[in-house]
Amino acid sequence: MRIPRIYHPAPLDAGNEIALSEEAANHVGRVLRMGPGQRLELFDGTDLTFAAEITQADKKNVHVRIHTARDDSRESPLHLHLGQVMSRGEKMEFTIQKAVELGVNVITPLFSERCGVKLDAERLAKKIQQWQKIAIAACEQCGRNRIPEVRQAMTLEAWCAEQDRGLKLNLHPRADHSINTLPLPVERVRLLIGPEGGLSADEISMTARYGFTDILLGPRVLRTETTALTAITALQVRFGDLG
CATH class of the missing domain: 3.40.1280.10 (SPOUT methyltransferase, trefoil knot domain)
Incomplete structure (x- = not known):
C-alpha cells in the first residue's frame, strides 16, 4: 500500500509528536481508516518531507510522531x-x-x-x-x-x-x-x-x-x-x- 501524503499547515520538526489538522485527521481516520503504527508522509509547504507514524487515532483526532526529514524539491524552474x-x-x-x-x-x-x-x-x-x-x-x-x-x-x-x-x-x-x-x-x-x-x-x-x-x-x-x-x-x- 502506498504511504499516504498529508499536508500539515504549520512548520514540522523531526522528533516531535503532533495532532493533525481537523481536515487531515478526518481523511486519515474516517476515510482511510488508518490506526496506530501505520505510516504517513507529511509535508508543510517547504521542500522538506517527513516520515511519520500514527500514535493515536479515533474518528476526530489523529496524533503522529515525526521520525525523520529529508529534502525533496519538486518545483519547476519556471x-x-x-x-x-x-x-x-x-x-x-x-x-x-x-x-x-x-x-x-x-x-x-x-x-x-x-x-x-x-x-x-x-x-x-x-x-x-x-x-x-x-x-x-x-x-x-x-x-x-x-x-x-x-x-x-x-x-x-x-x-x-x-x-x-x-x-x-x-x-x-x-x-x-x-x-x-x-x-x-x-x-x-x-x-x-x-x-x-x-x-x-x-x-x-x-x-x-x-x-x-x-x-x-x-x-x-x-x-x-x-x-x-x-x-x-x-x-x-x-x-x-x-x-
Missing part, C-alpha cells in the same frame, strides 16, 4: 501564474487540480465580460476556500511539497494591471506567435486564459496595453479547461521541467 476566467461547474475545479499537477505556482480566478459565473461575496469566498483545498489535495496526490496559492477573485483588467517582471501571455486563435517561437530563457510567465466565449475585442486590446503577447496553440479551437492545461504543458516543456 514560475507560472495562471489567470483563469472562471468557468461553470466542475470545469474550474478540474482546471485547478490539473494546473497544480503541472506545476503552476499561483492561480487567480478572474471575472470578464463573458464570464458565465455569477456569485455573491459569500458564495465566492466559499468557492475560493474549496479551490484552495483542491490545490492542497492535488499536491498530496502528485508529490508537490509547496502549495500553490489560489488568490481572491478579481476583474480581468485589475489582474492585467498588476506589476509583474515576467513574460505576459494571452491565448488568441489568430495570434502570430506560438510558444515555440518565444525567445529563451524565460523564468516567469503570467498566463491568461479567457472564458468559453473568449475575450471581447475591447478586452484583447486592453491586454495589449498592459504588455501581454498574443500566442497561438494550434489550428483547433480548444475548450477553456483544455486550453489552460495545453498551454501550461507546452510552457513547462519549453521553459520548465517536463520532457
Whole structure:
C-alpha cells in the first residue's frame, strides 16, 4: 500500500509528536481508516518531507510522531501564474487540480465580460476556500511539497494591471506567435486564459496595453479547461521541467 501524503499547515520538526489538522485527521481516520503504527508522509509547504507514524487515532483526532526529514524539491524552474476566467461547474475545479499537477505556482480566478459565473461575496469566498483545498489535495496526490496559492477573485483588467517582471501571455486563435517561437530563457510567465466565449475585442486590446503577447496553440479551437492545461504543458516543456 502506498504511504499516504498529508499536508500539515504549520512548520514540522523531526522528533516531535503532533495532532493533525481537523481536515487531515478526518481523511486519515474516517476515510482511510488508518490506526496506530501505520505510516504517513507529511509535508508543510517547504521542500522538506517527513516520515511519520500514527500514535493515536479515533474518528476526530489523529496524533503522529515525526521520525525523520529529508529534502525533496519538486518545483519547476519556471514560475507560472495562471489567470483563469472562471468557468461553470466542475470545469474550474478540474482546471485547478490539473494546473497544480503541472506545476503552476499561483492561480487567480478572474471575472470578464463573458464570464458565465455569477456569485455573491459569500458564495465566492466559499468557492475560493474549496479551490484552495483542491490545490492542497492535488499536491498530496502528485508529490508537490509547496502549495500553490489560489488568490481572491478579481476583474480581468485589475489582474492585467498588476506589476509583474515576467513574460505576459494571452491565448488568441489568430495570434502570430506560438510558444515555440518565444525567445529563451524565460523564468516567469503570467498566463491568461479567457472564458468559453473568449475575450471581447475591447478586452484583447486592453491586454495589449498592459504588455501581454498574443500566442497561438494550434489550428483547433480548444475548450477553456483544455486550453489552460495545453498551454501550461507546452510552457513547462519549453521553459520548465517536463520532457
